[in-house]
Amino acid sequence: xxxxxxxxxxERRRETLADLRASLSAGHPGATPxxxxxxxxxxxxxxxxxLDNALGGGFPRGVIVTLxxxxxxxxxxxxxxLLATATAGGGLAALIEAPAGPDGALYPPSLAxxxxxxxxxxxxxxxxxxxxxxxxxxxxxxxxxxVIAIPAVALxxxxxxxxxxxxxxxxxxxxxxxxxxxxxxxxxxSVRVRLQPQRVRWAGGSGPFCALAExxxxxxxxxxxxxxPGKIARIACTTFECAGPPLVALRERVxxxxxxxxxxxxxxVAV
Amino acid sequence: MPIVCxxxxxxxxxxxxxxxxxxRARPLIVADRLERGHxxxxxxxxxxxxxxxGMTLVQAGACVPRAAVAVDDPGRNRALWERILDALDxxxxxxxxxxxxxxxxxxxxxxxxxxxxxxxxxxxxASDGAFAGLTFALALAENKFVARTAARVRDGSIVRPGExxxxxxxxxxxxxxxxxxxxxxxxxxxxxxxxxxASLPHGPFVRRFGPPSARWHAYAGGVDDEPVIPRxxxxxxxxxxxxxxxxxREEQLLFALRSLVARVAGDVASAGxxxxxxxxxxxxxxxxxxxxxxxxxxxxxxxxxxxDLLRAKLEGITLRSPVVxxxxxxxxxxxxxxxxxxxxxxxxxxxVVAIAxxxxxxxxxxRHALRATIVPGHRYETRVAYEPFSTQSxxxxxxxxxxxxPKDDATLVYRMLxxxxxxxxxxxxxxxxxxGRTVVDVAGPWRIDEGWWSEALDxxxxxxxxxxxxxxxxxxxxxRIVCERKRWWLVGAFD
Numbered sequence: 001x002x003x004x005x006x007x008x009x010x011e012r013r014r015e016t017l018a019d020l021r022a023s024l025s026a027g028h029p030g031a032t033p034x035x036x037x038x039x040x041x042x043x044x045x046x047x048x049x050x051l052d053n054a055l056g057g058g059f060p061r062g063v064i065v066t067l068x069x070x071x072x073x074x075x076x077x078x079x080x081x082l083l084a085t086a087t088a089g090g091g092l093a094a095l096i097e098a099p100a101g102p103d104g105a106l107y108p109p110s111l112a113x114x115x116x117x118x119x120x121x122x123x124x125x126x127x128x129x130x131x132x133x134x135x136x137x138x139x140x141x142x143x144x145x146x147v148i149a150i151p152a153v154a155l156x157x158x159x160x161x162x163x164x165x166x167x168x169x170x171x172x173x174x175x176x177x178x179x180x181x182x183x184x185x186x187x188x189x190s191v192r193v194r195l196q197p198q199r200v201r202w203a204g205g206s207g208p209f210c211a212l213a214e215x216x217x218x219x220x221x222x223x224x225x226x227x228x229p230g231k232i233a234r235i236a237c238t239t240f241e242c243a244g245p246p247l248v249a250l251r252e253r254v255x256x257x258x259x260x261x262x263x264x265x266x267x268x269v270a271v
Numbered sequence: 272m273p274i275v276c277x278x279x280x281x282x283x284x285x286x287x288x289x290x291x292x293x294x295r296a297r298p299l300i301v302a303d304r305l306e307r308g309h310x311x312x313x314x315x316x317x318x319x320x321x322x323x324x325g326m327t328l329v330q331a332g333a334c335v336p337r338a339a340v341a342v343d344d345p346g347r348n349r350a351l352w353e354r355i356l357d358a359l360d361x362x363x364x365x366x367x368x369x370x371x372x373x374x375x376x377x378x379x380x381x382x383x384x385x386x387x388x389x390x391x392x393x394x395x396x397a398s399d400g401a402f403a404g405l406t407f408a409l410a411l412a413e414n415k416f417v418a419r420t421a422a423r424v425r426d427g428s429i430v431r432p433g434e435x436x437x438x439x440x441x442x443x444x445x446x447x448x449x450x451x452x453x454x455x456x457x458x459x460x461x462x463x464x465x466x467x468x469a470s471l472p473h474g475p476f477v478r479r480f481g482p483p484s485a486r487w488h489a490y491a492g493g494v495d496d497e498p499v500i501p502r503x504x505x506x507x508x509x510x511x512x513x514x515x516x517x518x519x520r521e522e523q524l525l526f527a528l529r530s531l532v533a534r535v536a537g538d539v540a541s542a543g544x545x546x547x548x549x550x551x552x553x554x555x556x557x558x559x560x561x562x563x564x565x566x567x568x569x570x571x572x573x574x575x576x577x578x579d580l581l582r583a584k585l586e587g588i589t590l591r592s593p594v595v596x597x598x599x600x601x602x603x604x605x606x607x608x609x610x611x612x613x614x615x616x617x618x619x620x621x622x623v624v625a626i627a628x629x630x631x632x633x634x635x636x637x638r639h640a641l642r643a644t645i646v647p648g649h650r651y652e653t654r655v656a657y658e659p660f661s662t663q664s665x666x667x668x669x670x671x672x673x674x675x676x677p678k679d680d681a682t683l684v685y686r687m688l689x690x691x692x693x694x695x696x697x698x699x700x701x702x703x704x705x706x707g708r709t710v711v712d713v714a715g716p717w718r719i720d721e722g723w724w725s726e727a728l729d730x731x732x733x734x735x736x737x738x739x740x741x742x743x744x745x746x747x748x749x750x751r752i753v754c755e756r757k758r759w760w761l762v763g764a765f766d
Contacts, residue, residue: 046681047678047679048679048680048681049679050679070746070747070748071686071748071749071750071764071766072747072748072749072764072765072766073747073766074681074683074766075766076684076686076766077681077682077683077684077766078681079684080681080682080684081681081682090618091619092619092624099687099689100689101689102688103686103688103766104686104687104688104689104763104764105686105687106684106685106686106687107651107655107684107685107686107687107763108643108644108645108655109645109651109654109655109685110682110683110684110685111643111684112645113682114681114682114684115682118642118643118644118645119642121642121643122640122641122642122660123641123642123643123657123660124631124635124639124640124641125639125641126635126639131635134634134635135631135634135635135639138627138630138631138634139627139631141627141630142623142624142626142627142630143623144619144620144623144624144627196747197747200712200743200747200749202712202714204714206714207701207714207715207716208714208715208716208717208718210713210714210715211714211741212683212714212741212749212765214680214683215683215749215765235680235681236679236680236681237680237681237682237683238680238681238682238683239682239683240682240683240684240685253711253712253743255747
């Protein structure tokens, strides 16, 4: 009905939706107001415009999302943006991690540089897969954490069924990070994003006078239950250690070429 | 009004030596921390060699090269001092906690003579072996200032009524704990003792040195009207459930617990209080006793919140035999009802978060619900500290800081990997391959050489020297590797 009125202002649209809700709840007691909530309220925006556009506006709430890719692919950088979004508005986020696992633990100062409010980030260190399941179950049941990150561990389908149900009920965004996702996780994830490093830029000369400046990665939407998959987004990840102006990249290493040994030297690439 | 002062001279130094007797052999410096620490107390030997409170540890170490350094532990100091105050309760009903290391006891109405009062305080202090070995200085006088000063001058001093002024007269101005600049100003006026200060006319002296000097003048004359302020008593409201059969199943136990919690919460509310800490004791048929201390996120008198937290705590516990008794104590009582904020907005409910934290603790054990903080340090791994996650700071500040300007790029996040030895192939002195994977780019080394001074200062070997490199491998992995004593370690990855 709304699509037939192209020049509807946002205020008018909100009023119409409110009227619709009122009339429906009067006439149909079973109708839920959530069905008429504008879609933007149910999204967690990463703030990375290309990635958000590829996802149809952002990561949907109430689902399981996987960020897959090898180390150095930028999955933690995307996670950092989502944790920053969750904590910026006064909300809470949870980070369940296995410090002794292959992916280690996220470094809090780099998260703080990404904009995460560390006071609002619950860190739960666990040592095994059942520990991850137990911790995420408790955190999800609290319904107080907007974004919850876990390692992409191999859990049985029954566990993922329960976690998917809890995630949907609480409206949280459950993010699983790993090199690959297990078959069960691939099935229960509503959104799967594959990240791949493309190029790395360095600043300065060589040796101790050289520093990592930024890394470009691509994010491919492998699966999306509510939007078209297959889209690709390019993301630039800058170093967290630069307190002043961004480092000026002086040389770069392209990683997507067939030969990894190709070395491109440029004069100046402004960041 | 006879007052006994029980004083532990140089409390922090005494406590450090009490817990580490080996420190008695050398001059002692107590610092707030080892790394970039500052001196907070020194013993007489270190003082004579020039070490002073407020110096950096390096400065103090230069003054007293052979001094031992102890790191202050405020929690431990406080716990022991509370225990000392508890022991002093046996000597007088009115005990003031003037400062850590200084207690004042009012002896009015207690039968006995001056000497017997001092003896009774000494007996009370000897009753607990936990602080045996600590040196106490006791003194008795008619007011707080004179009693405290007499305890500093000599253990066992008794200043009888009317003798205060004469007792204080020869003492130095430092007895008033004055600022060094004030002492210097008074010295320039020819005033060096309390007697000389007391003989000055009150009005002109106060006009010249400002309102605080009225108190100095009164003290110098042996006058201190301030009464003894009793320390707050720890009030506990508790309830017990015994002799009503046994609870064999979880539902029975929870049913009994629910009624007990309702009763205790009702008592707390009736007293107009809120409780911040619960202590549940469970007694089983086979004699097993289990104690569950539970910290509440915010003080409350709501039975539902208390019960949810205790139930979450019980989730991680298996009992071997039926439960025969429950005892629940509500501690850390505060005045007033539940506090609501007008500015809460969409803030998370602290009670809900507290229950989740209790459940995490029950499911995974302690130290599994943490909050990261950033601390000063030279190496990545020393810049992070973790503390228990608390709900105290969840309330929004009244004025929210402006959100950061949106950026279209992400921040490269570092991952701390479990440190493991790796094989690194060098070419021209820089890494060329890590574990057989070719290095295509490298930055570094960044050299860190720290902690070598710790051994000289306190005999603890904490030296660390390493060269760190960032390497880009052919498969796109960005690692941080470090070389320590010719061994290579993989410590982190940029992701």
